[in-house]
Amino acid sequence: MWREHARIVLMVGRFPTISETFIINKFVGLLQRGFDVHMVCNQYKKSLAHSYYPNTLIGTKHRIHVWNPFTWRGLWMWKPKILINLFVSCLAAWAQQGTPLRFSQNIRRYVWQTWRRHAMASLGPALVHFEFGTLAQENITSLRDTSWKNAVSFRGYDIEYVGLDDPHFYNQVWEYADAFHVLGADLKRRADKRGLPLDAAVFQIPPGINFSEYEAPFKIHKNEVIQLTTVARLDWKKGIEYAIEAVALLKNRGFKVMYQVIGEGSYREYLKWVIDFYDVHDCVILCGSKNKVEVKKYLFETDIFIMASVSEGFCNAVLEAQASGLPVVCSDAAGLPENVAHNETGYVVPRRSAKAIADAVETLICEPHTRERMGGNGQTRVKENFSLEKQIDAFESMYRTLLEESSSRQTNVEVMPAPIIHARVS
Amino acid sequence: MLNVPAMKSLLVLGVQYPPESFLLRRYRALAARGFKVTLIAGYAPTTHPPAYEGVLWKRDVMSSSVPHWMVVGYCIQALWIACLHPIRVGRFVGHVLMRPFSWDLRGFLAHMRLFLCKEDIIHIEWLSLMECFTSLKYCIDARLVVSCRGTQFVNGRDAQENNASFISTLKRPAGIHAVCENFARTAREIREKKNSDVTTIYSGVPDPHKMPIISNVLSFCIVGRLTAIKDHELGLQALKIVRDLGYDCTLDLVGDGTDMARLRYAAMDLNIQNAVRFHGALNSSKTMEHIASSGCLILTSIHEGVANVVLEAMALGVAVISTDCGGMNEVIVSGYNGLLVPRHSAQAIADAMMHMIQNPLHAKSMAYHGRLTFLRRFTIEKSTRSWIEFYQGVIKNVA
Structure with a gap:
């Protein structure tokens, strides 16, 4: 089998982080299919790995490499060859940039780049997949000066926030990577704007979730108080203040609602102020961060799921909510309109608009049967389009195409059968 | 008329280096009028740039940037002081021993130094920092002045719902400065008895001495x-x-x-x-x-x-x-x-x-x-004048 002989290396930054479940899902999924997968990261926290993902990483210790040239562990991997290489690339960079000052600012980066390229070569991969565009940009020599195939994932973070000042920020990545992976059509469009070449091999693979974990029959809760939930970091990207404002509007219209936000972040103080400002102490709770099992419990008691993001990649939390049979009210930020089918599994409303959220939630509160219908639709839709199986299938075919093709560049764009995207509410 | 000691020197706590421009303006104005202003901060510059003329920086013992050998020096100094003022130091040590969780050498030394400082007024620039200087409560509240500023004050009010520490903090110092009448009102409500000692002093800004011609309203x-x-x-x-x-x-x-x-x-x-x-x-x-x-x-x-x-x-x-x-x-x-x-x-x-x-x-x-x-x-002269009046008033009340 080709799977066992072609070694695939997934490259991530920190591992694990609580909001990046997709990486671990992919890693475990590929392993189960018999791939020879290795994971490379800068930092690894074993305790976190076990509390976030209990029992998932058993027997994978030798496949997770924590590589940092400045630790004791990384020290023995230094070789004379690396030093020579480093010296040469430093000289070249000096010649190119002219001033010693800028050179000295970048030297740390050259050390990382060169060291990591050699460490990677010691694994002997057939394909290296950089899970973030910024990682590829930092390790550009691993793409340029090596013989293995390179794939790069571009996520919301890479496209929307990094290197906006420099129009040529990703130029080298566009040039040297063999294939690109984006989560959805919207991210593809944004990547195009930042200079993704037209003839590049782009694979559009939406994230997948393990559906069986979330499956629960939808039921209409008989409670008088409607439970609204958001699972998100307390961050400006998630636009929670708009949801809180919407709750205030609903409260003024006479509905009994309870809104809980599961997650933690730097905007807690600000959100507390917003709650104070709209005087909704009695119907908004900031629950703090919870682990997977607890989140499932919260979702089970919820009636409507809200995601008011201002900026978003694709959002796994919304997928999980749909999988547990909840109707979703979400904003039209980036990937969310592809994630939620408008009028079918939930409502997609304009972003930064509390009134639109309140209107959509009001409709759902008044029509319990719509809620039931949307919940059911959501479950089937997620099961059909966003299952983990399907995602792994897509990655498998992507890797096969990459490893089997003779030329380094593929001309046609391969797209996984995409779910239907509906127009947003006007 | 009682013989009221005049304010000569001022010790400021809780200022980061470099300080906010409005604080610096005040210190410089006070220094220019002959007051001795000393700042205690986590980091102190070794050479004084001209902007800080007349303002003295000292390093805080509590900050981790102080090397260990300096801590040893402070220890010796503290022992010496203990010989000179056995009763006062005894009271202070007794207070610290009452709370076993505060047995932190650096903190202890820092508090000791504050406790024995000779300045007429000790000014803590941010209300939220009062929590760091718990021993001040027992030792030198007579000379203590605290500022209530925007965010700090509102965050403090937030804590007020949860615990009583905010109220006790606000009741402790001899004088309270509020940046606006709005905060002063709240502070007065909390302090109940002493109504007169919460003073509003608006900050002053320098006069640019020019009037621009607004050409573009867009x-x-x-x-x-x-x-x-x-x-x-x-x-x-x-x-x-x-x-x-x-x-x-x-x-x-x-x-x-x-x-x-x-x-x-x-x-x-x-x-x-x-x-x-x-x-x-x-x-x-x-x-x-x-x-x-x-x-x-x-x-x-x-x-x-x-x-x-x-x-x-x-x-x-x-x-x-x-x-x-x-x-x-x-x-x-x-x-x-x-x-x-x-x-x-x-x-x-x-x-x-x-x-x-x-x-x-x-x-x-x-x-x-x-x-x-x-x-x-809002001129800087007006604000400096009211600051001096405020400090004198605090000293007068204490006397």
Whole structure:
């Protein structure tokens, strides 16, 4: 089998982080299919790995490499060859940039780049997949000066926030990577704007979730108080203040609602102020961060799921909510309109608009049967389009195409059968 | 008439290096009048730049940047002091021993040093820092002065719901300074008995001695740290609303902070990236230039004491739009020397911007009256005078 002989290396930054479940899902999924997968990261926290993902990483210790040239562990991997290489690339960079000052600012980066390229070569991969565009940009020599195939994932973070000042920020990545992976059509469009070449091999693979974990029959809760939930970091990207404002509007219209936000972040103080400002102490709770099992419990008691993001990649939390049979009210930020089918599994409303959220939630509160219908639709839709199986299938075919093709560049764009995207509410 | 000791020296705690410009201005003014000002900070400069003339920096024992050999030195010093003042030190040590969890050498030494300091007034610049100096409660409350400022004060009020520490903190010092009457009122309510010792002193800004000619009413300016509490995104949303109505106005953002990515994204997302310029953090003269060259300054904060940038703009004779937060309504009379709008509402700010654009004469008159207000109430001389009066009053009360 080709799977066992072609070694695939997934490259991530920190591992694990609580909001990046997709990486671990992919890693475990590929392993189960018999791939020879290795994971490379800068930092690894074993305790976190076990509390976030209990029992998932058993027997994978030798496949997770924590590589940092400045630790004791990384020290023995230094070789004379690396030093020579480093010296040469430093000289070249000096010649190119002219001033010693800028050179000295970048030297740390050259050390990382060169060291990591050699460490990677010691694994002997057939394909290296950089899970973030910024990682590829930092390790550009691993793409340029090596013989293995390179794939790069571009996520919301890479496209929307990094290197906006420099129009040529990703130029080298566009040039040297063999294939690109984006989560959805919207991210593809944004990547195009930042200079993704037209003839590049782009694979559009939406994230997948393990559906069986979330499956629960939808039921209409008989409670008088409607439970609204958001699972998100307390961050400006998630636009929670708009949801809180919407709750205030609903409260003024006479509905009994309870809104809980599961997650933690730097905007807690600000959100507390917003709650104070709209005087909704009695119907908004900031629950703090919870682990997977607890989140499932919260979702089970919820009636409507809200995601008011201002900026978003694709959002796994919304997928999980749909999988547990909840109707979703979400904003039209980036990937969310592809994630939620408008009028079918939930409502997609304009972003930064509390009134639109309140209107959509009001409709759902008044029509319990719509809620039931949307919940059911959501479950089937997620099961059909966003299952983990399907995602792994897509990655498998992507890797096969990459490893089997003779030329380094593929001309046609391969797209996984995409779910239907509906127009947003006007 | 009692023989009241005059205030000669001042010890300031809780200032970071480099200090905020409005603090520095005050210290320099006090030093210029012959007071001895000593600052204790985590980091102290080894050579004094000319800007700090007359102001003495000392390193804080509590900070981790102090090397161990210096701690040993402090220990010896503390033993020596214990020999000289056995009763006072005994009381202090007794107090520390009562609370076994505070057996931290650095903290102990820092408190000891404060306890025995010779200054007439000890001023803690931020109310929230009072929690760090618990031993002051038992030792030197006679000379203690605390400032209630914007964010710190409101956060303190938040804690007030949860525990009583805020109330006890506010009851402790001999004198309280509030940056605006709004905070002073709350502080008085909490302190109940002593009504007279909460004083409002507005900060003063230097007089630029020039009046700009506002040529472009379509350019707006926002100055401040880019943090959530300043709510700058509202300014961008307001700009979007005004631009959608067909006015080609621009916005300059001066400042840096954690929200930079958020604002850049918002500018891109709202499709006004060509109308917004991000300048990053600038020094004060360049900031003043930006304010002077714009037609109007906008303050979008949700919390504020009295924003110094608004006072600076008024001194420059630039029209101001401000949210009605903290003490801003004590500075601005809406329609007379600026426009006040409700907090957290982009539409309200947009309306105010429209008003400024459509009535340039009114904007000009507001700018003129802003300048008058500054000359009457917010000059640096006036504020220094009231600071000295305040310190003298505290000493008098104690005596």
